[in-house]
Amino acid sequence: MIGELVVFCGLDLIFWSCFGVCPRGQRTNFEKICEECSGCPELYDWLYLGFMAMLPLVLHWFFIEWFSGKKSSSALFQHITALFECTAAAIVTLLLNDPVGQLSIRSCEVKVLSDWYTMLYNPSPDYVTTLHCTQEAVFPLYTIVLIYYAFCLVFMMLLRPLLVKKIACGLGKTDRFRSIYAALYFFPILTVLQAVGGGLLCECHSFLFFNEHLKVFLVDISIILLSLRY
Incomplete structure (x- = not known):
């Protein structure tokens, strides 16, 4: 019964605690045991992180042009400064993330959309007591973007x-x-967007990326068929 209801709760073998939230950087396996995430982000994950990292830079450049226009020659220097700010924030974020001091990411595999919203899946095995198992099952895709925005600011x-x-x-x-x-103004908006819609954005980004490849594949097939016909 518990095995069916407990979605993100697991047993921590280090402290031999009861079923509960796994430490950060870990998630449950099929046996409901917390294990450390040792994988690397997939292509879709990198594309999502790149997209979220580019949003502040694009917004910076837009508002610099919007408010500077042709009145000032300082727009170019502000563009370069914004690029430096976002680049430095990205590097510092990667260095502080696990593994610390390396420009790499150790991540958990994203399996389903519910991995992004573990706070909605706190089970009640006896319909009375709620097991609070809210955790970052998509470590570190959820928090690394928020940390990056903080350093950008x-x-x-x-x-x-x-x-x-x-x-x-x-x-x-x-x-x-x-x-x-x-x-x-737009940094709090981006923060709320990541906190609330991060999972939806990641899933939509993967879907759109797949569709683009599908379109290219169909175009290639059409060209081959036309060449064979003529």
């Missing part, structure tokens, strides 16, 4: 105001900081 607040104050003299005092103010 920190680097932006450390570097961008000084740069804008020095070189954006062609704009007014309020206009020159509008791209920074815009980032203070």
Whole structure:
């Protein structure tokens, strides 16, 4: 009965605890035992991480152009600074992630969409007591994006105001900081998007990627058939 209901709860063999949440970086196997994730992200996972990492940079560039326009020659320097901020944030995030100090990722395999939303699958074996087994079953795809956004915000607040104050003299005092103010709005939106819709975005991204390859395959088949016909 428990084996059927407990989806993400497992037995920690290190501490021999009862069924409960697995430590970070682990998830349950078929025997409901917590085991360390030792795999590498798949292609779809890397594409998803790249997509989520590019969102802040694209938004930075958009708002820099939107508020700078042709009034200031500092837009190029702000673009380069935004690129440096996001690149530095990505490198620091990878170095701090497990394995620490390496530009690599140790990850758990994403099996189904529910792996992203473990908080919705806390079982009640006796219909009275709830086993709280909320964990990051898709380690580290869920938290690594949030950590990256946090570092992007920190680097932006450390570097961008000084740069804008020095070189954006062609704009007014309020206009020159509008791209920074815009980032203070879209970073919380991106955080909520990742926290709530990260799993849906990842699944949709994989589906769209597959469809693109399917289209290319169909085009190739059509070309071959046409060449054979003529």
